[in-house]
Amino acid sequence: MEISSLEESRREAIFQARVDAEEKIEPKDWMPEAYRKNLIRQISQHGHSEVVGQLPEGNWITRAPTLRRKAVLLAKVQDEAGHGLYLYSATETLGIAREELMEQLLTGKAKYASIFNYPTLSWADVGAIGWLVDGAAIVNQISLCRTSYGPYARAMVRICKEESFHMRQGYEIMTVLARGSQEQKAMAQDALNRWWWPTLMMFGPHDADSAHSGSSMKWKIKRQSNDELRQKFVDQSVAQAQHLNLKIPDEKLKWNDERGHYDFGEIDWDEFTAVLGGAGPCNHERLEARRIAHEQGDWVRDAMFAHAEKQRQRDVRKTA
């Protein structure tokens, strides 16, 4: 008993030394169980966010205002599916099956980013999502390119390359609207008003209230804290909003010379908790859409197996 716990702490020391030396941890390396669990939770929820994130934007594919916008939006939504796949693959290297991940999403055991529980009411929302939501995701994901787990870091590098297209196409939509008619400008401002605060919530609770932050930082799963990343996002967004001539809906937003950052108002944490807990405007709709998609895909998966089996039989007969 004593020997095995001694062995355990020896392994843990080697693991931590590797992390401290900025070496990556790879799937077959020994890792503390809590590190593995923490990663499965974080990467799979990140993957679920990409997959569920297709829904609010998918809502506008058939109603995109021009063929160009439609082609772009289709490509973007396809990217989100791809990002989900990269992340699911990374999660599976930790020893959990894809089917189990799906199960966790569909039963509500695993969470996804609360932002996707808000509705996309107008075309300007597609612009605001690209500009703000993908912009916030980039801030977070650039930081995660340096995460300690190799497969996660590699997925992040790939995703970051594609994500800047997402943000730029969104900002372009906002630019066109903001320079358009009074109605279009009002539409853009309304979208900014509705998406600003939920976007700030994407970075998670304040550092002091974040349940997983301590060990995540020690293990270098997370490289920067929620509040640091949120500040970075606010700082970069102000000039972008000014350029659009739109107003960020926060009376307390103000440059602080001493800090070298913008001060900003307090997030409505009750709303954050409620939406995360299932009471957002679209929680039910999103999960239901996933469930239906999964059920309706059943026969496709069955057919794939049947086809593969038939091919195998044919090959056996040919070689016999």
Added chain:
Amino acid sequence: MNKHLPLWEVFLRSRRGLEHKHVGSLHAADPEQAMQYARDVYTRRMEGCSIWVVLANDIHASQEAEGEAFFDPAEDKVYRHASFYDVPDDLKL
């Protein structure tokens, strides 16, 4: 349905003259489908001009636990590197 789709590893040649490099993995029922998925997931922006897909189960990997015994013999053979040898500075060697 409880059957799991098998796992495939995907390798891409990014352009002619370069080797195939591992880029990730996916699930598919057969090689044909694995190939189509690999195209859709890993080459949406012309990242490759050739794809290999390999059943993950068919890959034999060295074991991390045996890493020391397996790789260390190369460590004390510095004479296998060109930089081990002293040659006159003014000659191109």
